Amino acid sequence: MTLPKTITQTRAAAPAAGLPALQASLPTATPAALQFARTLHGLVGQSMARSAGNGAATAALLPMAATRLDTWHDLMAIQRAVLQRLQQQQQGWLQGWAEWAQQLALLKRANTMSEHAEQQYNLMAQAGDLLKTQATDLLSLQENIEVDYGYWVAQKLRSAGAASRT
């Protein structure tokens, strides 16, 4: 509620080796479609960079924190939290599909052809919304895990570094 749930990168990512090839293969692409492609490319690249960064930071952290109980406690807690979120998401999706199936089963009386057509399209649109929610929920959780893990590791490295200086 406090932020837009979809994050779109409207500023073009720094030119990458693949971009001219992309432009060549989309000679009829509208500027908006090209911007969309660049945005997707940029965000996916960002996710990969984050994963690589998290891996490197983890490697740096392990020697300092491997024997610390609180480190393992936190990691287990993160795992549990991720599973819990996945479960909650799944429950939400199942409920959504159950309600959609109920709607499908109820044949509403339509007095006009347009009303009948509207009912059919409404069901299709609702199914589309459910699929959209599932996809965005999963992507959001993926980003949540990447950002939170990276932040957690950064904090651990900082406190381990501070401890080694004292």
Next chain:
Amino acid sequence: MVASVDSKVVQLGTYKVKKGQSSVSGLSSGAFMTVQLHLAHSASFAGAGVIAGGPFRCAESFRGAAMLAEDAYVQGALYICMNPLIPQTGPDAQRLAQLARETAQAGEIDDVSHLADDRVYIFTGSEDQVVYSEVVARTRSFYEQLGVQPDRIFYEDSVPAGHSIITDNPEDSPLGANQPPYINQGGFMQSHDILRHIHGPLKPPSQRLDGRLLRFDQAEFFGGEARASMSEFGYAYVPRAVEEGAPARVHIALHGCKQGYNYTNYVNGRADTANQPPYGNRYVTTTGYNHIADSNNIIVLYPQAEGADGGSMQNPDGCWDWWGYTSETPQRPDYYSRNAIQIKAIHGMLSRLGG
């Protein structure tokens, strides 16, 4: 309970306001902005009310979240300051308090020593799924780190409320709801509790409003600039006694996302203007602020944010800026400072009123 506004647009006037005794409160993005405004101009305020909001500059907790600064701050806002996986991945109150001190030393906000004698109301609903309770708990810790005495902080986290401001209006949403309009029925007026905590014992709220609810030209306070993401009009409730010259205090009430008068819901990425009217002034007229203000000579100021989603500005939900979307330089955002376009505008309104 609903006050009407006449059809005029006025210029915000000046009243006999007691300096340094004003206050500010907000819900959600309004709560994050409340903390920012409180810190930026702590010399002007006696206290603040934070409903479901996090600490100062929380969105900047982890620059490493993304390559582009603006992306990192959006993701920090979402995944650290709203929905951290575990408390350990939530905001670090100690670090953010230190950041606040450094920000004050740099001259960007008032000296944090002004906070020491302030009173702060902090609330999180135990069923809040939008801004988790562990984030709001860090807000309490943040204020304590900056010298606000624990007995001056009211902290509540046991009410089974969703993400909302709570009222006793029968037509409002169920208490545990986490959806628009984010005004939930819980059997009490939270706005009254906020003002009582900040200002001490108050007279009971008026049963019938005697003052005027004004619609004023808000654009003059931000120069009409689109990047402010603020509406053409703001609202202010002025008790009759204050209009007739009685000394007054000002309380700034900041709505949350999707609660500005001009907000229209988006369906599949498009504002559904064909089917839905804008949100209107529901936050202004039904959350109870006006009734307790009326009997206690408090002017309630309701600045209004509005949605914008196009080009480089991404704020479709009409949120107050707590992650940097109004900043001209994303790498060095200034959304939290005295010079921030929204904070400058709101403080300008307070100054015009006389506070």
